[in-house]
Amino acid sequence: MLPWVIAVLIGAVGCSRKGGEEEVLDGKAKGEIALGQELYERNGCPLCHGDRGRGDGRIAAALNPRPRDFRDLQAYQQGYTLEAISSTIKKGMASGKGVMPAYPHIAREQRRLIASYIVAMQADTAAQTLSITNPWIRESLPPHSQTAAYMTIANQGSGEEVLTGVEAPIASRVEIHLSYEEEGLMKMKELERISIPGDANIALQPGGLHLMLVDLEQRLEAGASVELTLNFLHAGTWHLKVPVRPMEN
CATH class of the missing domain: 1.10.760.10 (Cytochrome c-like domain)
Known part of the structure; x- marks a missing residue:
């Protein structure tokens, strides 16, 4: 027409x-x-x-x-x-x-x-089709200046979702990192964002994608919890209270 x-x-x-x-x-x-x-x-x-x-x-x-x-x-x-x-x-x-x-x-x-x-x-x-499961933060090690956060983000929608940034009151900044192996050595690089395709899950886990909490204000021990704010392109802002777990997790 x-x-x-x-x-x-x-x-x-x-x-x-x-x-x-x-x-x-x-x-x-x-x-x-x-x-x-x-x-x-x-x-x-x-x-x-x-x-x-x-x-x-x-x-x-x-x-x-x-x-x-x-x-x-x-x-x-x-x-x-x-x-x-x-x-x-x-x-x-x-x-x-x-x-x-x-x-x-x-x-x-x-x-x-x-x-x-x-x-x-x-x-x-987008908020109705997004879910975040099993979030946890690794307890910090001396000198307790940084640690990592993990979770699984599921996008049940048909369109792409994008994690554009993360904030935590306990850290000066939160960076998105990817750990990978190259020529037998483990390396890590910072990413600007994480794309979650439609009808897909993205796992943030040790040895792969993760969130790095940098310049911690205090030591994080197992049993504590940390507030995280995740900003998505379409699903908006998500506030999480994330438990701190021992290193063996």
Whole structure:
């Protein structure tokens, strides 16, 4: 279906597309996601994509191809980041895999806020499809300046998830490391992030991927627990209370 046909259908069921000067909104009193939802609804996005972005809006059945389900990261033909979604809203899309009219009249900041709401809908789904099991931290050894954390991260979703960073109040920083063998020697390198493919598990374990807690504030003994904050690209922020175990684990 051509973009102008979609635009006619949207207009026929009451979509409001503001023309002329761009409206200036005061977002200081509202959260970005809440304001993004308001703009999402005001600009008629639910008519195609549905109230919760599942591609089940009132006119979705009349469109071919059907509107994308925002929860399916593989359905984003032009990328699913904040910047990519904002660009798609502005420029639209017309290809064999998807058709969407352009909305250049929507102010840049408003497009970003709508994109923030769409990304939040991704996160709602991503958080439901992500699980973290068997987290533990190795007790520290003299001089007790660093130690390692391990766990298994499972992604039951269809799209890729990414661990972008980790924080711990007890350490000055937490680094993502990979231990590997090269020419008979064990080596270690720092990684910027960990990618977890859809329908896959990633094990952080001794001798492989792990989290390194650097510059510890105190000695960590077996039986204690440590707070870790894991930041994911789609599933958002996860707070864990991780037990400290003896070295033999």
